[in-house]
Amino acid sequence: MPSIRPIVLAVIRRGNDLLVFEAYDDVKDQTFCRPLGGGIEFGERSEDALVREFAEELGAEIEVNALLGVLENVFTWRDRPGHEITFLYEAEFVDESRYRLAEMKILDDPATARWVDLAEFRDGRRTLYPQGLVELLSPEQ
Secondary structure, eight states: OOOOEEEEEEEOEETTEEEEEEEEETTTTEEEEEOSEEEOOTTOOHHHHHHHHHHHHHSOOEEEEEEEEEEEEEEEETTEEEEEEEEEEEEEESSGGGGGOSEEEOTTSSOEEEEEEHHHHHTTSSOBSSTTHHHHTSTTO
């Protein structure tokens, strides 16, 4: 039986840009972006999971800042149901040189992280998941 998955994602900004990776759902024929992060293990605090995920995914150290919010995401990915509770934190790289990189290879996945202007998500040119994140990052919030 499917279960609810707790995850944690980092909102790392470079000016008006957001650090995301791009994925493609071949069943829906949809390309989308999502901030980096991953699953929270049993007994692990969400902030600690985020630090661990960035070490695993980018070999990078981050500082976790304020909790921006929690979003519930019920979705279908490649024709399979998914349900996530997502903790979203503002975070920043400890190594300032990371902000000068155009893209960063994700070590445990074939994907690449890159900076995308938030305006592209706000005006619908690109899709950002989890649902509700664009609104959470809106200037009015």
